[in-house]
Structure formats: structure tokens, C-alpha cells
Amino acid sequence: MAQEVLPSDYDIIILGTGTTECILAAAFARVGYKVLHMDRNDYYSGDWATFHFKALRDWTRRYNQPVLEPSFDTDRDSLLLDGEQLIPLEINGTNIHDVSEQIFVKEKSEPTENDAEASEVDTESTGNTLKQNETDQSQEENNDSINTDDGDKPLMAVHKESPDSEKGEKTWTLELFEEQWRKFNIDLMPKILYCRGLMVELLISSDVAKYCEFRTVTRVLTMIDAKLQQVPCSRSDVFSSKQVSMIEKRMLMKFLTFAVDYESHHEEYEGYEDRPYVEFLRSKNLSPNVLHYILHAIAMVTEATPTTEGLKNTQRFLQSLGRYGNTAFLWPLYGASDLLQCFCRVQGVINTQGQRLKTRQITLLSLPPPSGSRHPITVLELSSLSMACPSGLYVVHLTCETVRDAKSDLIPAVQSLYHWSADGSSDVSKPSVLWSLFFNMTDTREIVQTRNLPTNLFVVGGPDGGLDFEHSIDEAKRLFQSLCPDEEFLPKAPNPEDIIFDDGDNVTNKESGFEGESQTEEDLNNAENEAREAKKANEENPDTE
Amino acid sequence: MQQNDEFDNEGLKVTAELLSANPDFYTLWNYRRKTFLHIKDTVAAEELQTTMLNELSFLEQCLKINPKSYGTWHHRGWVLENMPEPDWKNELRLCNKFLEFDERNFHCWDYRRLVVKEANITPEEELQFTTNKIESNFSNYSSWHYRSKLLPLVYGDNSQPTGMKEEQLISECMLVQNAFFTDPSDQSAWFYHRWLLGRVTRPLRLESILICRPQGIVVVGLSHATELERTTKIHLAVGETMLSPKWRTANGESCSTVWICDTDVLSNNNATMKITVELQTSDPPQTVELAADESRVHWLRSYLPGTRFRHEISAAANDVLTQELTTLQQLHDLEPENKWVLLTVISLMRALDPLSHENETFDYINKLIEVDPMRTSYYLDLKSKFIIENALESRPPNxxxxxxxxxxxxxxxxxxxxxxxxxxxxxxxxxxxxxxxxxxxxxxxxxxxxxxxxxxxxxxxxxxxxxxxxxxxxxxxxxxxxxxxxxxxxxxxxxxxxxxxxxxxxxxxxxxxxxxxxxxxxxxxxxxxxxxxx
The missing domain is CATH 3.80.10.10 (Ribonuclease Inhibitor)
Incomplete structure (x- = not known):
């Protein structure tokens, strides 16, 4: 397939496979444009990528090498035709910096000499976790860590459970990680979806949902007095919660009922609109716990956030509850990049059904901001059932706005939750970090167009620090509508049942959208299988593309 | 087909197609049952088992299309009862699944009761099941109702006025408090609460007797409305003479709390008479004496102050009720406009001490009329009831x-x-x-x-x-x-x-x-x- 000669005429050429790019590619293709979608990386999704363990380490190593100016053998200008203009791309990878990997497990089960292959890798000793990290211009950090315990004991145990001994003591080593490299799906920028957020609505309205699989985020935690607590968010949580008193239940429910529909009760928050949300909450005579739940775990804002924004966030959370069970969030299985690739599959008809599955635990926790920042730290803990890691391990992402650098901003939070020890000691009260990676990623949401770009060239932003994909969807929609004001943004593909199969195995489509090719259902299935296989092959051998 | 005795696979196939489209066509379910009975006599148990298993999977398909069909659930029960090796435990799993999709599907709750009986599931397990269902969504009359049936089986205690162990009663009160503190507008919790506090069923007994000599009538008041002859008889004796009068009601109804008989014996002489009234139940007879020259005499059952009408409200012990009242008043402070809270506070006050809470009760009723004007007449009737009860309670007994x-x-x-x-x-x-x-x-x-x-x-x-x-x-x-x-x-x-x-x-x-x-x-x-x- 790679050897085929590509057509040379396209309506739209999209460079990069980030969120905005993928959504736009799908949107243009669906309304009948001829789209060429390219990526200069040998992996999907750029800074939105989801990596297995080997690829992640390759990526890490790349950022620890000096960036080389690309050199071209040929005279580029001589390739230009009249009216054409060369616009060089930014050097790849300038958005990522301060990448630092730290390994807490032994290389192999038998103590051996360190390979010392990369300067940043200090293979100190046996512990039990992994970590990693990101940031952006408006200063954002992300720290992924992998934690382990035997069995499926969640790392952030709200209730202290006795260690699961069924699998015996498994001592993880780097070698074991590498043996199971394919079982890791670690996001550079993890995203969860509000059940009634823009992404979910888009997946439904465009029917892309049928290519995706999700798990529900099972619990929202918060830290009060250095203790983790499960936050009662829904009606049934509030009913069953043993942590809040009867009176607090009423306070919380009363407030949440108001917040779902706050716009129609303006008198309730009149005068507080631009004042901090926390002041408004205080005016409601809420108990300290209830106030904390609303501010930090439901609205996930800070004390400085204005009331209107706080209410909006609270409302968004509440509206998302109950749509797919007792949760406000969905986790895309296999990571964010897999979800984005679903948009790339829009041109195929696939028979699999979108599914929602039950989870063991996927946990969301919002921690107070690191000192000097206004934005809280988001902690997302993924069990093996989220397809982020092999069974027995957990992947934990910590993301925040950068103050200094990822590691110094996040390490206090990591240490409050996990046992972070390079000396191999263990702490029974906390799960141990086995491997960690910190990095900073530039927030490119507000792209400053420094150069005069041709009118037919548009630049879109990369990952942002928000929980969901809302910003990218907005961006894609705006750009699409400015280019195709009369077209529907990602309408549903025609129903396969509406495709008529005639005698000659030709498929005629009652509706538009599938221009050109005629395929039998079998072909379509094959196409899907090929796509899957191609993806797998790609994962196994990232160099082919 | 039925007329021609055609009970064969072809018939099954045709009815299956029709039932897939419309599961409420009960004649067709009947036809299938007849067919299976026919097959039952002609094939070996193993084959019958296979046929029935196929029927069960067909039924499962039907239920997926329409989970609220009387005919389908009933037929499923019939199939299980008529198959050689029914797997009732599997049916319980099926019920769990269906109730997970719709916890208010009363068809399934109904079927579940059959399954639970056949599968020998203990009431304890079922009680736990209702707890889980209530925890996931307490707006569920079915769960609460099932719970009310299971509690007396698991925590029954006949020495308690509510028929349930007091500890459990208190723990149920806590559970339901969680519900109405979470959502005080949800009716199901309030109805359960009302059930929980219970009411006393008084035995059928005499409440009052009135004898008027000039009119020649004996009037008997009973503890609840009764259809004489069908449920009991009132025996009447003057002196040693048993009368067999005809009893009538005041307004001609067949069922009443007040029964009247007309008898000449009274009006025919002015002598002292001993009149004995006895119900044909365990209630002891009451004798009243109509003195010479007296035209009337009456007897009334005596009650401690404040208890005459209490049985209609609650059977629970006073300390439980006091605790409930305190909690409900807290909720009222938070939700002054909530009618369920107001109604419950009123009913607790009535149960505890109707006379000393009189003014508060009336204030709450006025508040109810204000917050729920659509039911003004109901609340006014309720207030009338309380006024009359209090007037009767506070009056000297005779x-x-x-x-x-x-x-x-x-x-x-x-x-x-x-x-x-x-x-x-x-x-x-x-x-x-x-x-x-x-x-x-x-x-x-x-x-x-x-x-x-x-x-x-x-x-x-x-x-x-x-x-x-x-x-x-x-x-x-x-x-x-x-x-x-x-x-x-x-x-x-x-x-x-x-x-x-x-x-x-x-x-x-x-x-x-x-x-x-x-x-x-x-x-x-x-x-x-x-x-x-x-």
C-alpha cells in the first residue's frame, strides 16, 4: 500500500494527527472533500500520542539528545512552481522539554550491572512504581507514573485493603516491563471525556462512537486533612455515603440541584459573579467538607476561580452524571491517541459496536495547586483494565500548570500519594513508584502567528491542560465552519442498512458521503481488519511509516 | 389450529414469529403451552429439556424486545415449572440482569418472587439485594415494598408493636432518613417511612353502646367497619332473654362501624333492664343497665388521654418517634417548604401527643396549604379531623x-x-x-x-x-x-x-x-x- 503512487490533487492537506487535525480530516472527508492526512512522526497523534513502553522510552531518549537542524540534500527552491511558496515547519519536538526518566526497579530479577545506556536513567533499585510528565507554555506539567502492587489493589487506597496475596509477591523489573511492553498504553496528554461533553456529543452525532471503547471513571477522590476520601457526587453516592452527615447530605444535594440549573436562579448568586467561587460557596453556609467537595472535586477549580466559572464547571460535571452509569467521565480505552484514530477511520464502515464497560477502578483526583500556581494538579490513576498497563500495575498521570519544571512542581504531590524511594525501602501504607517520567510540554493553544501565512494555510494548537478535548473540538469546528460555512460538521455516516447491494456486488449508496469506491460488505470488513492490522504492525515496527 | 388439534413444530414456528412482533397476544402463548403439553407426552425427558431450553432462549429474546409483557413473564414461569430440570438459579441471574437495566420493572420483580421461592433463596439474601438496589437508586417503590415484605421475615419480633425488632426498626429509619435528606421530594422514601412507623390493627371489638327506650333502639359502635353476618354477629340479650333482632345501618350501607336494631322489648315497659351486647368474637360482652323510668343509657370504651385515635398513626415506641421528630424538625429547618417533611412532622406530633402539639400542628397545616395550594381541601379536611379528635379527647369521658x-x-x-x-x-x-x-x-x-x-x-x-x-x-x-x-x-x-x-x-x-x-x-x-x- 505504501508503494502505491498517491494522487497529486487534494482539496485539503492536513499535517499532523493531533486532535484538531484528526477531527478536521474526518469532517472534511465526510462531506466529500478529498483529504490527504500526513504526519511526519512515525507514530500517530504527535504530542497527543499514546505509547507502549518501548516507544515511550524511545521518545524519552529522543528528547534527551540534541535537536538537529534538518538538512536537505536537494535545492528546495528548485522544486517550487510558480505561485508556490515554501513554508518550513517548526523543528519537530520543540514543545517538549525537561524530559526525565527515573527507574526504581532492578534491571533484571538478578542484580546486574547497570547498562547506563542513557544519562537520565538511573537504575537505582527495587521499589514499586513508574512516573512520567509534561508541560506547556501557559505552563503545564504532566507526570505519569506507574505503580505496582500485587494483585489489583488500587494504588490510592481509600480504604486500606489487605494486600492481595493471590498472585504472590511479584517483583517487577525493567526486564519484566519490557517483556510486556505492548500492554502499556501511556498517554503523553491523558484525556477523560465528560459524559455530556463536546467530545462525547461529537462521537455520537458523527457516529464515530461505534469505533471506540470506553470505561467509566469509577470514582472521584479528594484529599481532606491529608486523607483521601471518595467524593459523593451523584444522588446515589450522597444517599450511600457514610462520610457525610444527614444535614450535609441535604446541603450538598440542595446545592447540586441548584447548580445543575444555576442560570435560571440568578438571584442566588447575584453580586458574586466575578467574585471568587469560594466566597459564594461560603455564603451558602455549607459545611467545610461539602464546600471542599464542590470546589475541589466537582468543579475542580481553585479558590480564586470566579463564581460564574465555578458554577459552569459544577454544572458541566453534574450534567455528565448518570448518562453512562454512576459517573461523570469516560476513559477512552487504549488511550487518547486511539480515540483520535477513530476519526481517521471515518471513511470505513465498521460493524463493531461502541461499548461501555464496567471498570475495576479508574480514579480521578484533583489536588491543590503547587506553590506559585493557581491551577490544581489533576491526578488520573488507571488500572490494567483501562488497557494502560499490564495487570498488577497502575499508571498514574499527574498534570498541572508549570511553575518551575515538571519534577519540582509535582514531586510533593507524588510523595504525598506514593512511596517514592530510590533506596528500595518499602512503605506498606503507600503504593510504591516503580518507574517515572517527568516532562514539560508547551501549551500551544494560543498560537501566535508570527509570520505572514498564505490565506489557505491554517495553524492549529496542540494539547491543552484541560480534562476533556473541548478546546480542540471548538477549534476544529470553528475552522471547519469558516472554510465550509454551508456544510454540516461531522454528520452521521449513512446507515449500512441503507446501502443497497445489487446483483453485481456493487454497492450503491442511497445517501452521499461515500464517493468513489464501491465495496461489498466483506470488503469493508476487510478494510477494517486491514486498518487494525496495519495499526498493530505499526505498533510493533514503528519505523515502517 | 387449536380446533384441529394441530400442535406441532410448525405451529411453534408461526406463533414464535407472531409473538416476536407482539408478545401480548396471550392466545398464542396458550397455544404454545398446549403444544408443549402435547410434546411432553410424546418425547423423552432429554428432548423435552432441550425443547424447553430453546423456549427459554426464545423468551429471553422476547423479553429483550419488550421487558414489560405480562404474557412473556408468565409463560417463562410456566416453562420453568414444566421442564424436567429447571435451573432456577439461572433465572435469578436473569432477574438481576433485567433489574439492572430497569430497577422499576415490576413484571420482573413479580417474576423474581416466584424464582426466589423455587430457588430457595433466603429472605436475608433478598433483603441484601433490595439494599443494593436502593443504594443505586432509592426512587424505587418496588425495592422499598419488597423490603417491607422481607423485614418481618428476617427481623420479625411479635413482642414489638411494629412486629419488627426495634434495633432493625431504628436502622431502617436511618436508611430512609438518608433517602429523604438526599432528596426530600422523593415520595417512595416517605411512603416507606410511613409504613415503617406502622399502625396498630385493633381487634374487632365494641366501642360504644347506646340504648334509647322511647325509640326502641339499641345502637352499637364497633372498632372498625364490619359487614355483619359475614364476619361476625352481635348477640343481644335483655335480662336472660336472647333476642334475635335484625341489625341495620344508619344509612343503609352493608358495611359500617355503627349498627342499629329496633326492638319492641324496650319500649313496651318502663322496668329496669339489663341489656347485654356481645360480639361473636373473643371480645368480652358488655352489659348496661337501663334503670326504671330512664329513657336512655350508654356505655363507652375508655381510653387513656391522647390514645383514642393514635392507632391510626403509629405503632412505634415513643422514643423512636421522638428521635424521628427531632430529625424531621432539622430537615424542616433546612427545607421549610417541603410538604412531605411537614406532613411527617405533623403525623409524628399526632402520634406522640396530639393535645400539647395542637397549635404547632395547625401552624404546619396552614404552611402546607401555603406551599401546596392544590391540595387545600385535603389539608382542611385533615385539620378538621385533628380538631374533632382533640375535641373528643379533651372532653370528660361521659x-x-x-x-x-x-x-x-x-x-x-x-x-x-x-x-x-x-x-x-x-x-x-x-x-x-x-x-x-x-x-x-x-x-x-x-x-x-x-x-x-x-x-x-x-x-x-x-x-x-x-x-x-x-x-x-x-x-x-x-x-x-x-x-x-x-x-x-x-x-x-x-x-x-x-x-x-x-x-x-x-x-x-x-x-x-x-x-x-x-x-x-x-x-x-x-x-x-x-x-x-x-
Whole structure:
């Protein structure tokens, strides 16, 4: 397939496979444009990528090498035709910096000499976790860590459970990680979806949902007095919660009922609109716990956030509850990049059904901001059932706005939750970090167009620090509508049942959208299988593309 | 097909197709059952088992299409009962699945009860199941109701007035408090709470006896409405002589709390008489003595103050109720507008001490009318009930007068507790109709001035009534009605007319201020007819 000669005429050429790019590619293709979608990386999704363990380490190593100016053998200008203009791309990878990997497990089960292959890798000793990290211009950090315990004991145990001994003591080593490299799906920028957020609505309205699989985020935690607590968010949580008193239940429910529909009760928050949300909450005579739940775990804002924004966030959370069970969030299985690739599959008809599955635990926790920042730290803990890691391990992402650098901003939070020890000691009260990676990623949401770009060239932003994909969807929609004001943004593909199969195995489509090719259902299935296989092959051998 | 005895696979196939489209076609389910019974006689158990298993998977498909079909669930139960090796545990899993999709599917809850019985699931396990269901969504009458059936099985204690161990009662109160603190507008929790506090079922027994010599009547009040002959008998003896009188009700209903018998024995002599009334139940007989020259005598069951009507509200112990009241008042402070909270607070106050909470109760009722104006009449009736109850409670036990004037009454309740009253003042209220007035068989003087009465139907059967005042009402046609009845009396002897006869003791009638007074000639005619009658 790679050897085929590509057509040379396209309506739209999209460079990069980030969120905005993928959504736009799908949107243009669906309304009948001829789209060429390219990526200069040998992996999907750029800074939105989801990596297995080997690829992640390759990526890490790349950022620890000096960036080389690309050199071209040929005279580029001589390739230009009249009216054409060369616009060089930014050097790849300038958005990522301060990448630092730290390994807490032994290389192999038998103590051996360190390979010392990369300067940043200090293979100190046996512990039990992994970590990693990101940031952006408006200063954002992300720290992924992998934690382990035997069995499926969640790392952030709200209730202290006795260690699961069924699998015996498994001592993880780097070698074991590498043996199971394919079982890791670690996001550079993890995203969860509000059940009634823009992404979910888009997946439904465009029917892309049928290519995706999700798990529900099972619990929202918060830290009060250095203790983790499960936050009662829904009606049934509030009913069953043993942590809040009867009176607090009423306070919380009363407030949440108001917040779902706050716009129609303006008198309730009149005068507080631009004042901090926390002041408004205080005016409601809420108990300290209830106030904390609303501010930090439901609205996930800070004390400085204005009331209107706080209410909006609270409302968004509440509206998302109950749509797919007792949760406000969905986790895309296999990571964010897999979800984005679903948009790339829009041109195929696939028979699999979108599914929602039950989870063991996927946990969301919002921690107070690191000192000097206004934005809280988001902690997302993924069990093996989220397809982020092999069974027995957990992947934990910590993301925040950068103050200094990822590691110094996040390490206090990591240490409050996990046992972070390079000396191999263990702490029974906390799960141990086995491997960690910190990095900073530039927030490119507000792209400053420094150069005069041709009118037919548009630049879109990369990952942002928000929980969901809302910003990218907005961006894609705006750009699409400015280019195709009369077209529907990602309408549903025609129903396969509406495709008529005639005698000659030709498929005629009652509706538009599938221009050109005629395929039998079998072909379509094959196409899907090929796509899957191609993806797998790609994962196994990232160099082919 | 049925007529031709065609019970074969072809028939199964055709009915299956039809039922897939419409599962409520019960004739077709019947046909399938007949077919299976037919097959049952002709094939080996193994083959029958296979056939039935196929039927079960067909049924599962049908239920997925329509999970609320009576026919499908019933047929499933039948198949299980008729197959060689039914797997009831699997059915329980099926129920769990369906109730996970829709926890309020009462068809499935119903089927579950059959399954639980057949699979020998313990009430403890089922109770846990309802707990789980309630935790995931407590707005579920089915779960709460099932719970109310299971609790007495698991935590039954007959020594407790509620029939349940007190610890468990308290823990259930906590559970349901969680529900109404979470969502005080959810009715299911309130109804469960109401059930939880329970009520006492009083045994059928005598509440009151009234004997009026001149009218020749014995009136018996019972603890609840009863259909005589069908459920019990009232034996009546004067001295040693057993009478076998015919009992009738005041208004001609077949079921009543007040029964009347007319007997000549009373009016035929003026001697002292011992009259014994006995219910054909375990209740001991009551004997009253009508002294010589006395025209009437009555007996009333005695109650401790404040307990006469309590059985209607709660059976729970006072400390449980006190605790509940404290909690509910906290909730009321948070939700002053919530009608369920107000109603429950009122009912707890009534159960604890109706007299000392009187003013608070009325304030809460006024608040209820304010927050729920659509049910104003209901609340006013409720208030009337409380006023009457309090008036009856606070009256000396043997008083024969009751003053309920100027109380804003909209309805007359507990008339059966006023059988022995001689003077009843109901003036200046808002009474529109008085369906139970016939219970006042002892009333001599009745004042209904200043109400909203528009007919006189209620007065037909008041055998002791001597003076009736119905000034300032809205009576337009009473005279005509009474006249009509009078003419009828010449040709018929219905019970109503018997009552009218007893109304002839009426000597003073005050009609001033009614529209009917404008037709003077009618009144003259009417009064003359009364005189003639006497």
C-alpha cells in the first residue's frame, strides 16, 4: 500500500494527527472533500500520542539528545512552481522539554550491572512504581507514573485493603516491563471525556462512537486533612455515603440541584459573579467538607476561580452524571491517541459496536495547586483494565500548570500519594513508584502567528491542560465552519442498512458521503481488519511509516 | 389450529414469529403451552429439556424486545415449572440482569418472587439485594415494598408493636432518613417511612353502646367497619332473654362501624333492664343497665388521654418517634417548604401527643396549604379531623355535649365516636355535606347554623332528634325532599322511611336564612305535614 503512487490533487492537506487535525480530516472527508492526512512522526497523534513502553522510552531518549537542524540534500527552491511558496515547519519536538526518566526497579530479577545506556536513567533499585510528565507554555506539567502492587489493589487506597496475596509477591523489573511492553498504553496528554461533553456529543452525532471503547471513571477522590476520601457526587453516592452527615447530605444535594440549573436562579448568586467561587460557596453556609467537595472535586477549580466559572464547571460535571452509569467521565480505552484514530477511520464502515464497560477502578483526583500556581494538579490513576498497563500495575498521570519544571512542581504531590524511594525501602501504607517520567510540554493553544501565512494555510494548537478535548473540538469546528460555512460538521455516516447491494456486488449508496469506491460488505470488513492490522504492525515496527 | 388439534413444530414456528412482533397476544402463548403439553407426552425427558431450553432462549429474546409483557413473564414461569430440570438459579441471574437495566420493572420483580421461592433463596439474601438496589437508586417503590415484605421475615419480633425488632426498626429509619435528606421530594422514601412507623390493627371489638327506650333502639359502635353476618354477629340479650333482632345501618350501607336494631322489648315497659351486647368474637360482652323510668343509657370504651385515635398513626415506641421528630424538625429547618417533611412532622406530633402539639400542628397545616395550594381541601379536611379528635379527647369521658362551633370544619369525621352525644354544636363551620351524620343516633339538639349545607339528606335517620337548627345555610329544596319522602312513606316501608319515622321526634326546626324561606307556602305545608305525622 505504501508503494502505491498517491494522487497529486487534494482539496485539503492536513499535517499532523493531533486532535484538531484528526477531527478536521474526518469532517472534511465526510462531506466529500478529498483529504490527504500526513504526519511526519512515525507514530500517530504527535504530542497527543499514546505509547507502549518501548516507544515511550524511545521518545524519552529522543528528547534527551540534541535537536538537529534538518538538512536537505536537494535545492528546495528548485522544486517550487510558480505561485508556490515554501513554508518550513517548526523543528519537530520543540514543545517538549525537561524530559526525565527515573527507574526504581532492578534491571533484571538478578542484580546486574547497570547498562547506563542513557544519562537520565538511573537504575537505582527495587521499589514499586513508574512516573512520567509534561508541560506547556501557559505552563503545564504532566507526570505519569506507574505503580505496582500485587494483585489489583488500587494504588490510592481509600480504604486500606489487605494486600492481595493471590498472585504472590511479584517483583517487577525493567526486564519484566519490557517483556510486556505492548500492554502499556501511556498517554503523553491523558484525556477523560465528560459524559455530556463536546467530545462525547461529537462521537455520537458523527457516529464515530461505534469505533471506540470506553470505561467509566469509577470514582472521584479528594484529599481532606491529608486523607483521601471518595467524593459523593451523584444522588446515589450522597444517599450511600457514610462520610457525610444527614444535614450535609441535604446541603450538598440542595446545592447540586441548584447548580445543575444555576442560570435560571440568578438571584442566588447575584453580586458574586466575578467574585471568587469560594466566597459564594461560603455564603451558602455549607459545611467545610461539602464546600471542599464542590470546589475541589466537582468543579475542580481553585479558590480564586470566579463564581460564574465555578458554577459552569459544577454544572458541566453534574450534567455528565448518570448518562453512562454512576459517573461523570469516560476513559477512552487504549488511550487518547486511539480515540483520535477513530476519526481517521471515518471513511470505513465498521460493524463493531461502541461499548461501555464496567471498570475495576479508574480514579480521578484533583489536588491543590503547587506553590506559585493557581491551577490544581489533576491526578488520573488507571488500572490494567483501562488497557494502560499490564495487570498488577497502575499508571498514574499527574498534570498541572508549570511553575518551575515538571519534577519540582509535582514531586510533593507524588510523595504525598506514593512511596517514592530510590533506596528500595518499602512503605506498606503507600503504593510504591516503580518507574517515572517527568516532562514539560508547551501549551500551544494560543498560537501566535508570527509570520505572514498564505490565506489557505491554517495553524492549529496542540494539547491543552484541560480534562476533556473541548478546546480542540471548538477549534476544529470553528475552522471547519469558516472554510465550509454551508456544510454540516461531522454528520452521521449513512446507515449500512441503507446501502443497497445489487446483483453485481456493487454497492450503491442511497445517501452521499461515500464517493468513489464501491465495496461489498466483506470488503469493508476487510478494510477494517486491514486498518487494525496495519495499526498493530505499526505498533510493533514503528519505523515502517 | 387449536380446533384441529394441530400442535406441532410448525405451529411453534408461526406463533414464535407472531409473538416476536407482539408478545401480548396471550392466545398464542396458550397455544404454545398446549403444544408443549402435547410434546411432553410424546418425547423423552432429554428432548423435552432441550425443547424447553430453546423456549427459554426464545423468551429471553422476547423479553429483550419488550421487558414489560405480562404474557412473556408468565409463560417463562410456566416453562420453568414444566421442564424436567429447571435451573432456577439461572433465572435469578436473569432477574438481576433485567433489574439492572430497569430497577422499576415490576413484571420482573413479580417474576423474581416466584424464582426466589423455587430457588430457595433466603429472605436475608433478598433483603441484601433490595439494599443494593436502593443504594443505586432509592426512587424505587418496588425495592422499598419488597423490603417491607422481607423485614418481618428476617427481623420479625411479635413482642414489638411494629412486629419488627426495634434495633432493625431504628436502622431502617436511618436508611430512609438518608433517602429523604438526599432528596426530600422523593415520595417512595416517605411512603416507606410511613409504613415503617406502622399502625396498630385493633381487634374487632365494641366501642360504644347506646340504648334509647322511647325509640326502641339499641345502637352499637364497633372498632372498625364490619359487614355483619359475614364476619361476625352481635348477640343481644335483655335480662336472660336472647333476642334475635335484625341489625341495620344508619344509612343503609352493608358495611359500617355503627349498627342499629329496633326492638319492641324496650319500649313496651318502663322496668329496669339489663341489656347485654356481645360480639361473636373473643371480645368480652358488655352489659348496661337501663334503670326504671330512664329513657336512655350508654356505655363507652375508655381510653387513656391522647390514645383514642393514635392507632391510626403509629405503632412505634415513643422514643423512636421522638428521635424521628427531632430529625424531621432539622430537615424542616433546612427545607421549610417541603410538604412531605411537614406532613411527617405533623403525623409524628399526632402520634406522640396530639393535645400539647395542637397549635404547632395547625401552624404546619396552614404552611402546607401555603406551599401546596392544590391540595387545600385535603389539608382542611385533615385539620378538621385533628380538631374533632382533640375535641373528643379533651372532653370528660361521659359528657353528652360536644361543641365544635367556629372551628373551620370542612368535614365531619369520627361521627361514629359521637353515637351517645345528646347535644352537638357544629355551627359556623364550612360543612357542605354530612354523610356520616346518621351515626348520631343519640342526638337530641343539633346545631348546624352558618354552614354550607344545600340539602337535608343527612337528617333522615336521626331517631332522637328533637331540635334542629340549620339557619344561614344554602338549603333550597329540603322541604320538597322531605315532603316527597313523606308521601312515599304511605306506600312503602324502606329503611330510609323508617328513619324518617324516627325523625318525627323533631319538634323545633330553625330554617331562617336559607333560600327555601322565600317559599313560605311550602314551609307551611311542610310543618303541617310534620304535625299530622306526630
Amino acid at each position: 359528657a353528652t355535649t360536644v361543641d365544635l362551633s367556629n372551628k373551620g370544619l370542612t368535614t365531619l369525621v369520627h361521627a361514629d365516636a359521637m353515637v351517645s352525644m345528646e347535644t352537638v354544636n357544629l355551627s359556623h363551620n364550612s360543612l357542605q355535606c354530612l354523610p356520616d351524620l346518621g351515626y348520631l343516633q343519640g342526638v337530641r339538639v343539633l346545631n348546624l347554623d352558618g354552614n354550607k349545607l344545600s340539602t337535608c339528606k343527612a337528617f333522615y335517620c336521626l331517631s332522637s332528634l328533637e331540635e334542629l337548627s340549620i339557619c344561614d345555610n344554602m338549603i333550597k329544596h329540603c322541604v320538597t325532599e322531605l315532603l316527597l319522602l313523606k308521601t312515599v312513606s304511605d306506600i312503602s316501608t324502606t329503611e330510609d322511611l323508617g328513619a324518617l319515622k324516627s325523625c318525627t321526634r323533631l319538634t323545633r326546626l330553625h330554617l331562617k336564612g336559607n333560600p327555601v324561606c322565600e317559599k313560605k307556602s311550602d314551609i307551611v305545608d311542610f310543618l303541617m305535614s310534620l304535625e299530622k305525622k306526630c
